[in-house]
Amino acid sequence: PLIRREDYTAPAYTIRQAELCFDLDAAKTIVASKLSVQRDTAQDKQPLRLHGEDLNLLRVLVDGQSVSFRHEDGQLVIDAPEADAFTLEIRNTIAPEKNTQLSGLYASGSGLFTQCEAEGFRRITYFLDRPDVMATFTVTLRADKAKYPVLLSNGNLVEQGDLDGGRHFAVWNDPFPKPCYLFALVAADLVRREQRVTSRGGREHLLQIYVKRGDLEKTEHAMNSLIASIIWDEHRFGLPLDLERFMIVAVDDFNMGAMENKGLNIFNTKFVLASPATATDEDFDGIESVVGHEYFHNWTGNRITCRDWFQLSLKEGLTVFRDQEFSMDMSGSASARAVRRIADVCSLRERQFTEDAGAMAHPVRPDAYQAIDNFYTPTIYEKGAEVVRMMHTLVGRAGFAAGMKLYFQRHDGQAVTCDDFAQAIADANPGSTLATQLEVFKRWYSQAGTPRLQARGSWDAASATYTLTLRQHTPATPGQHDKQPQLLPVRMGLVGHDGQAVALQLQGEDSASGTERVLVLTEAEQVFVFTGVTQAVVPSLLRGFSAPVLLDDGLSDAELLVLLAHDADAFNRWEAGQRLAVQRLRAAVQDGGAVQIDDTHLAALRALLLDPDLDPSFKARALQLPVQTYLAELITPVDPQRIHAACESWQDQLAARLQADWATTFEAMQVREGYRPDAAQSGRRALANLALAMLVRQAVAAGDPVWPGRAFQRFKDATNMTDRLGALEALVNAHAELAQPALERFLALAGDDALVVDKWFQVQARAAEKDGRVFARVRQLLQHPQFTLSNPNRARSVLSSLVMFNPAAFHRSDAAGYVLWADMVIALDAANPQLASRIARALDRWTALAEPYRSAAREAIARVAASTRLSGDVREIVTRALDAA
Ligand code: ARG
Ligand code: ZN
Numbered sequence: 057p058l059i060r061r062e063d064y065t066a067p068a069y070t071i072r073q074a075e076l077c078f079d080l081d082a083a084k085t086i087v088a089s090k091l092s093v094q095r096d097t098a099q100d101k102q103p104l105r106l107h108g109e110d111l112n113l114l115r116v117l118v119d120g121q122s123v124s125f126r127h128e129d130g131q132l133v134i135d136a137p138e139a140d141a142f143t144l145e146i147r148n149t150i151a152p153e154k155n156t157q158l159s160g161l162y163a164s165g166s167g168l169f170t171q172c173e174a175e176g177f178r179r180i181t182y183f184l185d186r187p188d189v190m191a192t193f194t195v196t197l198r199a200d201k202a203k204y205p206v207l208l209s210n211g212n213l214v215e216q217g218d219l220d221g222g223r224h225f226a227v228w229n230d231p232f233p234k235p236c237y238l239f240a241l242v243a244a245d246l247v248r249r250e251q252r253v254t255s256r257g258g259r260e261h262l263l264q265i266y267v268k269r270g271d272l273e274k275t276e277h278a279m280n281s282l283i284a285s286i287i288w289d290e291h292r293f294g295l296p297l298d299l300e301r302f303m304i305v306a307v308d309d310f311n312m313g314a315m316e317n318k319g320l321n322i323f324n325t326k327f328v329l330a331s332p333a334t335a336t337d338e339d340f341d342g343i344e345s346v347v348g349h350e351y352f353h354n355w356t357g358n359r360i361t362c363r364d365w366f367q368l369s370l371k372e373g374l375t376v377f378r379d380q381e382f383s384m385d386m387s388g389s390a391s392a393r394a395v396r397r398i399a400d401v402c403s404l405r406e407r408q409f410t411e412d413a414g415a416m417a418h419p420v421r422p423d424a425y426q427a428i429d430n431f432y433t434p435t436i437y438e439k440g441a442e443v444v445r446m447m448h449t450l451v452g453r454a455g456f457a458a459g460m461k462l463y464f465q466r467h468d469g470q471a472v473t474c475d476d477f478a479q480a481i482a483d484a485n486p487g488s489t490l491a492t493q494l495e496v497f498k499r500w501y502s503q504a505g506t507p508r509l510q511a512r513g514s515w516d517a518a519s520a521t522y523t524l525t526l527r528q529h530t531p532a533t534p535g536q537h538d539k540q541p542q543l544l545p546v547r548m549g550l551v552g553h554d555g556q557a558v559a560l561q562l563q564g565e566d567s568a569s570g571t572e573r574v575l576v577l578t579e580a581e582q583v584f585v586f587t588g589v590t591q592a593v594v595p596s597l598l599r600g601f602s603a604p605v606l607l608d609d610g611l612s613d614a615e616l617l618v619l620l621a622h623d624a625d626a627f628n629r630w631e632a633g634q635r636l637a638v639q640r641l642r643a644a645v646q647d648g649g650a651v652q653i654d655d656t657h658l659a660a661l662r663a664l665l666l667d668p669d670l671d672p673s674f675k676a677r678a679l680q681l682p683v684q685t686y687l688a689e690l691i692t693p694v695d696p697q698r699i700h701a702a703c704e705s706w707q708d709q710l711a712a713r714l715q716a717d718w719a720t721t722f723e724a725m726q727v728r729e730g731y732r733p734d735a736a737q738s739g740r741r742a743l744a745n746l747a748l749a750m751l752v753r754q755a756v757a758a759g760d761p762v763w764p765g766r767a768f769q770r771f772k773d774a775t776n777m778t779d780r781l782g783a784l785e786a787l788v789n790a791h792a793e794l795a796q797p798a799l800e801r802f803l804a805l806a807g808d809d810a811l812v813v814d815k816w817f818q819v820q821a822r823a824a825e826k827d828g829r830v831f832a833r834v835r836q837l838l839q840h841p842q843f844t845l846s847n848p849n850r851a852r853s854v855l856s857s858l859v860m861f862n863p864a865a866f867h868r869s870d871a872a873g874y875v876l877w878a879d880m881v882i883a884l885d886a887a888n889p890q891l892a893s894r895i896a897r898a899l900d901r902w903t904a905l906a907e908p909y910r911s912a913a914r915e916a917i918a919r920v921a922a923s924t925r926l927s928g929d930v931r932e933i934v935t936r937a938l939d940a941a
Contacts, residue, residue: 060424061366068099071184071191074236080199080207080243082153082163086114087181088145091191095140104144106132107178107185110160114147132182146182155179156846156887159429164309165268166203167244169322171315174365174428177236187362188471190233197241198225204243206266210234210318212300230318232298235361235471240317242266242305249275253283255296261286266305267328274329277340277733278304281347288348288382293460295355304328304347308810311848311890312432314346316353323350326811326849332731332776334812337741339777340733344386349379360464363471365428369420369501370474372432373440377448380441391671392735394600394626398677401601401627404442405686408434409606412506413689414900415940416933417533421474421501426932429890435504442604443500447478449545449574449602450497451485459484474501489543489576496578497543504533507542507605509577513595521563522550522589527581528605534940544577547602547625550586550593555622561587571624574602594618599625606689613639617660626674633664633678637706641681642691644702651706658713665717672725673739676746681706684863693906700825700864711754718754722747731776738778745782752786764792771798781815789824813842814853821857825864831873834858834865845884848891855880859898866898867909874899874916881920881930889927896920896933903940914941 072092079086093104109130116125118137125134134144155162160179161170170176178185195209201224207216211230218224246266253261263282265275282304289295299319310324327346330339356378357371380400384393411417411434418431420440425431448456459481466480478498482491490497507530515522526546530539549572550558557571563585575584594615598607611619619632636657644651653661664670664678681687681703688694711718725744727737748767755763767783774780784802787795799816806812817837823830837843837854845851859866859877866873877898884892902913920926921934 058424058426059428061364061422064364064366066096066099067184067186067189068102069093069095069104069184070189072233073194074183074191075194075196076181077196078198078241080168080197080204082168083151085150085152085161085168086147087150088147089181089183091144091146091183093142093144095136097140101136103136104134106134106182107175108132108148108182109175109179110150110155111179111182112149113182114149115145117145118142120145148181150180157890158309158311158848158888159890161241162309164307165244167242167246167307168199168204169242169244169305169307169309170240170317171311171322172239172317173237173315174368174432175237177239180239183236185236187235187237187364190235190361190469190471192233193228193230193239195228195230195241196225197228197243198223199243204245206242206244206246206248208240208242208266208303208305208320210238210240210320232318232358233469234318234358238316238318238358238361240315240320240322242320242322244305245269246305247272249279251279251283253286255286256290257296259296261297261299262301264301264303265328266303267325268306268308271306271325271329274331274334275306277330278328278343278347281344282351284344284386285348285351285382288385289352289355289378292381292385293355293378293457295464298354298359302351304350308849309847311888314350316350316357318354318358321350323347324849326814329811330733332733334777334809336778336781337733337738339811341383341738345379345383348382349375352378352382355464359469360467361471363473365425365431366421366423367473368428368431369436369440369443370472370477372437373420373442374444374477376437376441377444380445387735389671389735391626391674392739394630395671395673395677395735395739397600397627398630398674400438402683402686404434404438404604405689406683408438408604409506409689410685410901411435412439412504412533413904415534415903415937416897416900417504417536419502419504419536423502423535427889427893427927427929430893430929430932439604446500446543446545446603447481447490447497449547450490450576451481451488455485455488456481489545493543493576493578496541499540499542503530503539503542504536505530505539507539507544507603509544509546509598509603509605509607511595511597511607511609513593515589515592520588520590522586522593524575524584524586524595525581526575526577526584528577529580534936541578541580544603544605546575546577546597547599548573548575549596549599549624550589551596551618551622551624552591552593553618554591555618557624558586558589558591558593563587572599596623596625596628598628600627601631611635613657617656620660620664630674630678633661634682636660637681638687638690641687641699641702641706644705645691645695645698648698651702651709653706653709653713661710662714662717665714665721671739672743673735676739676742679710679746683861685860688863688901688904692904694901694904694909695906696863696867696909697869704824707750707753708757711750712757715751715754718747718750722751741776741778741782745778745786748782749786749789752790752792756790756792764790764794767792768794768798772801777812777815781819785819785823788819791824791826791829810847810849814849817843817850817853818857821854821865822861823865825862828868830862830865831858831868835876845880846887848888851884851891852894855884855895859895867905867913869908871908871912871916874912878916878919882923882926885927885930886925889929892927893929893933896930899937900933900940902937914938 075090077088152161153163159176197207207226209228214227216226248264248266250264304321306325306328314323356374384396462484463480482494510527513524561568616632623629725740751763771783881896
């Protein structure tokens with residue numbers, strides 16, 4: 057059934073207080089709930105309809121009396137009681153160990169954990185499972201003490217003690233009214249790291265991180281990240297921790313990254329556990345960012361929540377924006393900030409632009425869905441964050457802070473909409489472009505698709521003017537044919553051919569505005585005339601990626617080389633390099649030959665690599681190609697094999713022609729101090745790993761054993777995972793002889809560290825395809841004794857790696873990749889629809905594929921769609937995919 061945004065109605069009943077009592081047991085848990093329910097007397101009297109799924113109902117009482125009830129469309133329906141306010145008591149049982157969906161209460165290892173967002177609470181007990189029903193919760197947990205020594209729920213611990221028969225109990229109270237998607241409980245055998253902190257107002261807080269025995273040493277970085285997040289939110293937004301106790305619990309089996317349950321965040325172990333020997337720099341960064349993200353939700357998500365799930369980006373877009381800003385502020389230097397921004401934009405282009413171009417394209421605020429879990433997407437999260445970032449650009453940092461303040465003044469404690477947020481930011485900044493053009497701006501919420509921005513400039517020497525014409529259009533997306541112009545903030549500058557920044561004086565404005573400014577495009581076409589421009593210039597547009605669009609600025613290679621060498625904006629410097637590379641790749645893909653890097657271009661790349669003033673992390677980013685998934689958006693129809701061949705040929709040339717420079721760089725980038733996961737050190741390691749990969753690649757091509765040998769030695773001697781994995785990847789991707797012994801050694805060293813074993817699977821499934829070897833290896837990995845579909849991280853380490861991150865291994869002319877995909881989607885769906893549905897999305901863009909891929913992909917999708925027992929989640933994905941034809 058399709059749920060539509062326009063059908064929203066306020067709840068006819070609300071729940072003010074919930075008293076829940078759990079007798080916990082993996083096979084059979086008894087849930088007793090006592091709810092204070094209130095009818096909305098402004099609405100017509102109607103039956104009370106409660107959500108429930110996979111529950112075994114024992115009894116229902118209203119004000120202590122049994123009542124009649126019925127089941128209708130998966131809801132429990134009770135005729136409207138006499139009184140407008142009453143107590144509803146429900147008793148039901150559930151079977152956590154049979155819950156393979158990992159939604160609701162489920163078993164992981166020997167413990168019990170919950171995941172309720174979006175609609176998992178209804179799998180625990182009957183309730184009004186919608187975010188605009190907010191209740192205070194008191195929760196009693198009872199369980200076997202030996203098996204479940206730790207009993208946690210949201211809020212404050214009120215009481216705990218022993219019971220007969222080796223059991224014990226704990227009572228928790230959360231004073232903040234919250235929707236039930238923020239409910240959580242944990243019963244498990246865990247240990248904890250804890251720390252007391254005092255916030256600015258002098259308030260004391262207890263911070264705890266719970267993990268399995270043996271993992272405690274791996275929680276230091278997560279704790280540091282949590283403390284940094286608390287300080288940052290107070291400092292940057294004036295938002296303090298409002299809880300006495302803030303807990304993080306790590307769990308092995310988890311569908312997503314983490315969950316912001318009030319005061320009791322539950323995390324995928326991947327985003328908690330780190331030690332230098334087991335986690336890469338990227339993992340350390342991921343932990344900092346996810347810990348921050350979940351913590352920031354405490355205000356943006358929990359104190360102010362969503363009225364309905366169509367408003368999901370209200371909390372997710374804003375919270376991603378906040379975690380991105382946090383990570384940037386934590387990374388220190390301006391250049392490290394720029395590298396962060398580059399990484400965020402890469403991820404946006406790789407995941408969100410492809411989504412916007414495919415069968416699942418939807419607006420930041422969707423209009424309809426079948427399965428809400430399918431809408432935890434890059435569009436809601438990352439594009440949503442870009443929408444917030446554009447507001448920030450339009451009103452400035454102080455204006456945005458004022459807007460946030462007004463948002464909390466107006467809506468603290470409420471469940472609201474995206475409109476409410478935009479209105480608050482605009483109202484706090486009257487006279488800003490955001491305020492005067494709010495309706496135009498809000499098209500970012502309603503229109504799907506990535507806008508195309510075309511820019512053409514011309515310089516007139518006689519009048520010393522530079523005329524810049526900006527045009528935009530957004531292509532049609534499924535169900536949305538006509539698009540209106542969007543509001544695009546274009547941060548820009550003009551760069552002289554000598555590299556000097558030109559002062560910007562817009563015709564019709566009184567004063568010059570320095571060398572950088574933001575132009576705001578609101579119409580399909582606008583012309584901007586700059587005066588006093590006495591030399592030919594290169595426009596540097598969309599600095600810092602000021603709007604999430606695809607830019608066509610028509611710049612020549614010579615002009616891009618000027619930007620690559622001189623742009624004052626690090627983002628656009630990087631972008632110029634990427635664009636140059638894409639031009640070469642496109643040409644090679646179109647004529648089916650090898651990439652030609654001409655001497656000027658190569659010299660520019662060499663200069664960049666050797667420039668002592670540039671950050672190593674920037675160099676590493678600038679010398680890497682865009683991922684093939686994003687290239688597929690730029691070079692259509694998509695021929696994944698040709699794109700892969702072009703990328704390989706590019707890298708072969710860069711490896712061969714800069715061999716000596718890679719060798720110098722590798723030596724120069726060695727880190728001699730002790731391991732720190734900071735921006736400075738991790739930049740050096742990233743560049744060293746890139747250099748090593750190039751050196752091994754070149755050596756394998758030349759039949760020279762020296763660099764593979766050095767890589768193997770480095771792999772063995774490495775004292776941290778970043779170096780070890782970098783060396784391993786270099787060997788595996790170059791298909792060096794030494795890859796096999798290195799892989800064996802890596803797995804032996806991993807022992808039973810699941811996250812390290814995941815890396816072992818991943819590095820093989822993501823390896824550069826050559827003659828079908830990687831795909832063949834993936835088939836073997838699926839049969840490996842340590843592989844399982846039932847742990848999401850492990851399943852993803854092979855399956856997502858193949859279908860999402862390894863186009864050349866996946867898209868085969870014999871269709872074997874698609875056959876495997878269909879088999880796996882169907883198999884996974886029977887146990888875990890959310891996970892299956894993620895994998896199913898790998899063929900969202902099938903209509904853009906060249907033949908024979910296109911027809912074969914269609915056939916595979918049709919086979920999944922024809923399967924009779926599909927979940928609603930996967931059904932929605934494959935139906936939309938077929939409709940996209
Ligand atoms: N709110 C969580 C976060 O962004 C994600 C929860 C996802 N849940 C889901 N069923 N898709 O941190
Ligand atoms: Zn979130």
